[in-house]
Amino acid sequence: xxxxxxxxxxxxxxxxxxxxxxxxxxxxxxxxxxxxxxxxxxxxxxxxxxxxxxxxxxxxxxxxxxxxxxxxxxxxxxxxxxxxxxxxxxxxxxxxxxxxxxxxxxxxxxxxxxxxxxxxxxxxxxxxxxxxxxxxxxxxxxxxxxxxxxxxxxxxxxxxxxxxxxxxxxxxxxxxxxxxxxxxxxxxxxxxxxxxxxxxxxxxxxxxxxxxxxxxxxxxxxxxxxxxxxxxxxxxxxxxxxxxxxxxxxxxxxxxxxxxxxxxxxxxxxxxxxxxxxxxxxxxxxxxxxxxxxxxxxxxxxxxxxxxxxxxxxxxxxxxxxxxxxxxxxxxxxxxxxxxxxxxxxxxxxxxxxxxxxxxxxxxxxxxxxxxxxxxxxxxxxxxxxxxxxxxxxxxxxxxxxxxxxxxxxxxxxxxxxxxxxxxxxxxxx
Amino acid sequence: xxxxxxxxxxxxxxxxxxxxxxxxxxxxxxxxxxxxxxxxxxxxxxxxxxxxxxxxxxxxxxxxxxxxxxxxxxxxxxxxxxxxxxxxxxxxxxxxxxxxxxxxxxxxxxxxxxxxxxxxxxxxxxxxxxxxxxxxxxxxxxxxxxxxxxxxxxxxxxxxxxxxxxxxxxxxxxxxxxxxxxxxxxxxxxxxxxxxxxxxxxxxxxxxxxxxxxxxxxxxxxxxxxxxxxxxxxxxxxxxxxxxxxxxxxxxxxxxxxxxxxxxxxxxxxxxxxxxxxxxxxxxxxxxxxxxxxxxxxxxxxxxxxxxxxxxxxxxxxxxxxxxxxxxxxxxxxxxxxxxxxxxxxxxxxxxxxxxxxxxxxxxxxxxxxxxxxxxxxxxxxxxxxxxxxxxxxxxxxxxxxxxxxxxxxxxxxxxxxxxxxxxxxxx
Numbered sequence: 001x002x003x004x005x006x007x008x009x010x011x012x013x014x015x016x017x018x019x020x021x022x023x024x025x026x027x028x029x030x031x032x033x034x035x036x037x038x039x040x041x042x043x044x045x046x047x048x049x050x051x052x053x054x055x056x057x058x059x060x061x062x063x064x065x066x067x068x069x070x071x072x073x074x075x076x077x078x079x080x081x082x083x084x085x086x087x088x089x090x091x092x093x094x095x096x097x098x099x100x101x102x103x104x105x106x107x108x109x110x111x112x113x114x115x116x117x118x119x120x121x122x123x124x125x126x127x128x129x130x131x132x133x134x135x136x137x138x139x140x141x142x143x144x145x146x147x148x149x150x151x152x153x154x155x156x157x158x159x160x161x162x163x164x165x166x167x168x169x170x171x172x173x174x175x176x177x178x179x180x181x182x183x184x185x186x187x188x189x190x191x192x193x194x195x196x197x198x199x200x201x202x203x204x205x206x207x208x209x210x211x212x213x214x215x216x217x218x219x220x221x222x223x224x225x226x227x228x229x230x231x232x233x234x235x236x237x238x239x240x241x242x243x244x245x246x247x248x249x250x251x252x253x254x255x256x257x258x259x260x261x262x263x264x265x266x267x268x269x270x271x272x273x274x275x276x277x278x279x280x281x282x283x284x285x286x287x288x289x290x291x292x293x294x295x296x297x298x299x300x301x302x303x304x305x306x307x308x309x310x311x312x313x314x315x316x317x318x319x320x321x322x323x324x325x326x327x328x329x330x331x332x333x334x335x336x337x338x339x340x341x342x343x344x345x346x347x348x349x350x351x352x353x354x355x356x357x358x359x360x361x362x363x364x365x366x367x368x369x370x371x372x373x374x375x376x377x378x379x380x381x382x383x384x385x386x387x388x389x390x391x392x393x394x395x396x397x398x399x400x401x402x403x404x405x406x407x408x409x410x411x412x413x414x415x416x417x418x419x420x421x422x423x424x425x426x427x428x429x430x
Numbered sequence: 431x432x433x434x435x436x437x438x439x440x441x442x443x444x445x446x447x448x449x450x451x452x453x454x455x456x457x458x459x460x461x462x463x464x465x466x467x468x469x470x471x472x473x474x475x476x477x478x479x480x481x482x483x484x485x486x487x488x489x490x491x492x493x494x495x496x497x498x499x500x501x502x503x504x505x506x507x508x509x510x511x512x513x514x515x516x517x518x519x520x521x522x523x524x525x526x527x528x529x530x531x532x533x534x535x536x537x538x539x540x541x542x543x544x545x546x547x548x549x550x551x552x553x554x555x556x557x558x559x560x561x562x563x564x565x566x567x568x569x570x571x572x573x574x575x576x577x578x579x580x581x582x583x584x585x586x587x588x589x590x591x592x593x594x595x596x597x598x599x600x601x602x603x604x605x606x607x608x609x610x611x612x613x614x615x616x617x618x619x620x621x622x623x624x625x626x627x628x629x630x631x632x633x634x635x636x637x638x639x640x641x642x643x644x645x646x647x648x649x650x651x652x653x654x655x656x657x658x659x660x661x662x663x664x665x666x667x668x669x670x671x672x673x674x675x676x677x678x679x680x681x682x683x684x685x686x687x688x689x690x691x692x693x694x695x696x697x698x699x700x701x702x703x704x705x706x707x708x709x710x711x712x713x714x715x716x717x718x719x720x721x722x723x724x725x726x727x728x729x730x731x732x733x734x735x736x737x738x739x740x741x742x743x744x745x746x747x748x749x750x751x752x753x754x755x756x757x758x759x760x761x762x763x764x765x766x767x768x769x770x771x772x773x774x775x776x777x778x779x780x781x782x783x784x785x786x787x788x789x790x791x792x793x794x795x796x797x798x799x800x801x802x803x804x805x806x807x808x809x810x811x812x813x814x815x816x817x818x819x820x821x822x823x824x825x826x827x828x829x830x831x832x833x834x835x836x837x838x839x840x841x842x843x844x845x846x847x848x849x850x851x852x853x854x855x856x857x858x
Contacts, residue, residue: 004625005624007617007618007620007621007624015586028613032617046700047723049806050723050730051645051727051768052645052649052653052727052730053645053648053649053651053655054652056652057639058654059728059731060724060728066649067645067648067649067651067652068644068645070648071647071648075516076806076808084716090499092435096817103731108657111520120550131828135786136791137790137791138812139789139790140786140787140789140790141528141786141787141790142786142787143787145767145770146684146688146689146770146772147770147774148685148688149685150681150683151681151683151772151774152757152775153679154679154774154775154776154783155774155776155777156629156774156777157680157778157779157781157782158598158599158600158602159681159776160587160776160777160778161599161600162596162597162598162599163588163589163596163599164589164593164596167590167593168663168672168674168679169659169672169679169776170590170662170671170672171588171628171681172588172598172600173584173586173587173588173589173659173660173661174457174587174642174643174644174645174646175644176598176602176642177642179641179642179644180606180609180610180638180639180641180642181605181609182611183607184606184610184612184613185457185609185812185813186813187459187595187613187616188457188458188461188609188612188613188616189437189813189816190614191472191613191692192437192438192615192616192816193437193816193819194620194820195616195619195620195623196437196819198620198623202818203711204816204817204819205815205816205817205820206813206816206817207813207814207815208812208813208814208815209708209791209814210815211787211788212788212791212793212810212811212812213812213813214468214787215782215793215807215809216807216810216811216812217602217605217784218496218599218600218601218779219494219600219601220481220493220494221498221600221779221782221808222777222779222782222783222794222807222808222809223481223493223497223540223806223808223809224481224493224779225780225783226778226783226794226806226807226808227483227493227804227807228481228483228484228485230481231778231779232779234599235599236596237576237594237596237597239576240480242480242574246594247576247580247585247594247595247596247597248594251774256654257654257656258654258655258656259655259656259657259658260649260655260656260657261591261658261660262660262662263666263733263736263737263740264730264731264732264733265653265655265731265733266733267757269513272586272658273597274580274586274594275580275583276576276577276579276580276585276597278576278577280574300530321853337568337571337572338693340572340844341572342571342572342573342574342577343519343577344571344573344576344577344578344580344581345580345581346579346580346585346586346595347580347582347583347586348583348586348646348650348656348657348658348729349583349586349643349649349650349651349657350644350650351583352582352583352640352643352647353647353650353651353704354600354650356581357566357568358562358563358566358567358568358581358636359636359637359640361565361566362563362634362637363564363565364637364640373652375646376652377648377651379640379647379649380637381637381643381821382606382607382610382633382634382637382638382640382641383557383610383613383614383631383632383633384447384563384631384632384633385614385617385618385621385629385630385631386629386630386631386632387618387621387627387629387630388617388618388621388625388629389734390617401805405591405787411817
């Protein structure tokens with residue numbers, strides 16, 4: 001509201017993490033005031049820096065132009081430190097000793113090689129909050145298996161439960177657990193640990209196996225198996241307690257756009273249009289029929305009750321699709337919602353970023369000026385705090401953008417020391 | 431475990447959530463918060479949601495209720511009743527957090543909105559989870575999980591181009607919103623110690639899934655490219671995608687530089703006499719392209735080169751596919767693990783429960799249900815280790831009104847007579 005300081009002002013995070021799940025968690029801390037210091041170098045950058053999409057013209061030349069990376073690393077600082085250089089440890093050991101939180105998500109093999117063991121540092125600095133977020137945990141037969149969000153979705157059980165029953169379980173479209181589930185679960189524990197530390201002065205060791213976090217969000221799938229011996233299967237867009245409950249074709253628009261296919265970008269019409277409709281009560285069914293003009297088919301016995309509609313769902317969906325296909329999804333959503341029937345547009349990124357009046361009204365997306373990508377959109381906050389809202393205080397850092405600041409002002413190094421380490425390719429100034 | 435400190439042991443939460451927010455309060459309850467699950471008299475509708483224990487439809491046997499209400503205590507209270515609301519206000523006085531999922535404006539309408547509650551208890555953190563948030567032109571729209579996944583853009587990215595888009599399984603908009611809500615609540619609790627007051631946390635289901643669009647928003651923002659669903663039965667780049675095996679599917683993610691690469695796969699296949707012509711030198715250009723992450727990324731921007739290599743890609747992929755089809759997912763998992771090749775099974779609930787790794791992490795918890803004479807095995811900690819304050823399921827989900835006496839008599843000091851009157855008028 002007023003000039004209140006952000007909640008985590010004064011908290012310093014020594015951030016070894018890379019790729020997605022852990023960086024999104026430290027982004028949350030950074031956007032709420034923590035001083036998060038990333039460590040990477042041009043020879044060993046955070047791998048996401050290489051990934052698309054990039055600003056046109058900078059595809060092959062820059063580590064700083066990846067929209068994927070930039071979105072997950074707002075409000076952070078970056079010290080250019082070559083972690084593969086054995087002398088890097090001199091630097092990060094010093095940073096750890098002046099940090100409140102240390103986080104890493106290497107495979108345990110790499111973590112051990114770098115000497116990043118909580119116990120060793122906690123002996124000297126017992127109030128550290130230390131986070132290891134490996135794929136599979138620090139113990140168990142698969143502890144050393146590396147992986148990515150792409151692997152966690154099938155391994156954690158969500159792919160098996162997503163999609164149509166007769167099709168292959170190709171999964172979730174994106175590396176879903178990387179962006180909310182795993183970083184969110186972790187952030188909750190970190191903030192809890194910070195609260196406790198403020199009250200007791202004690203640090204804490206948090207280990208989160210990403211595969212376990214992903215297996216925790218399967219609703220009743222595990223209990224249904226352990227209690228009823230039933231292996232739940234994917235059900236497409238259907239659900240046992242509502243019908244119609246699905247995704248239906250809509251009228252497209254006659255204008256050009258560029259779409260991403262599995263073989264790269266391609267020109268297309270904006271005609272990939274769909275809506276969802278979810279009739280969850282008898283009252284909604286009556287309203288739905290009314291909106292359609294009560295055509296005779298809606299009065300047939302086979303659609304009169306939820307049970308009957310579930311038994312004739314293929315036919316029901318075909319009838320609903322016949323009605324939707326000559327209408328735009330926006331028109332369907334507005335008409336049905338005003339009649340009290342849940343419905344929505346299957347929105348694409350253009351709809352969401354440019355047109356959606358709800359997201360615009362709430363100011364969800366935030367535009368920041370970045371030295372290489374220019375004015376670019378960033379995800380804002382899915383929770384709005386009335387008194388201490390988060391702020392994207394700066395765009396993602398370039399590699400080594402804050403090396404001098406961190407070395408001088410936080411680690412207390414002299415110019416000579418810094419120069420020496422730059423010459424020896426331990427430090428990098430970007 | 432008893433006597434051990436918990437992470438949120440000093441926090442009291444009033445839980446008025448439906449399906450979209452119930453995972454939020456479960457998360458906080460399993461971290462030790464004292465969560466009072468408030469149900470309308472007669473029980474929360476969630477109790478009627480299956481599956482049920484041994485498929486016996488019974489509001490005290492809903493596995494859905496069990497799963498999402500672990501570690502909570504339960505009371506019944508009718509907020510539509512004036513006396514019920516007075517009791518609710520008393521509970522608000524000692525609460526730290528309220529989490530609710532009513533339509534925007536509903537609590538205001540019945541006189542217990544945030545503007546009232548904060549005068550009763552300025553320290554209260556009021557967390558509200560709604561389909562589109564408390565403000566904006568769509569704030570009154572209805573939004574079950576599938577609508578939020580659609581409006582949030584997640585569905586547009588999931589599925590095969592030849593099928594309609596599909597939602598992610600297991601109500602992921604609800605899960606994402608609950609996780610965001612818990613994180614926002616935690617920040618508000620942390621900030622409270624500084625600013626000396628609680629605050630309102632406004633969570634939108636639609637916004638909760640936006641971060642999970644990965645790069646779709648940036649593709650449009652930076653390049654005016656629209657990402658869409660691109661699922662295929664056959665992977666484009668060999669080794670990156672789904673392959674059927676003897677008893678299910680495996681997901682292969684042999685990406686340059688992470689884990690072992692194609693040379694190791696070829697050795698593996700060759701050992702079994704199934705490497706076909708993969709040792710031939712004619713594939714050198716292909717290996718160069720797909721075993722270098724930078725080149726692989728560049729290929730995504732170069733459809734012409736990709737098209738030119740496609741036939742070779744399919745040939746190579748076909749050889750891997752034929753090999754994987756001869757094995758079970760567990761065999762593949764074990765053999766690939768030995769070689770540090772990133773090929774993993776697509777696991778179902780049985781695989782998870784039997785997983786040596788999840789069991790080594792003590793992922794599953796057993797919980798007593800004395801009324802049923804059963805001990806049930808629950809999916810467990812998203813965190814398997816928080817050193818001093820472990821995650822744990824401290825009790826099974828509450829029976830309907832189970833803790834009414836504990837809360838109303840012992841804590842609020844209501845007399846038996848008062849309780850009887852409240853019961854007769856339907857307030858509790």
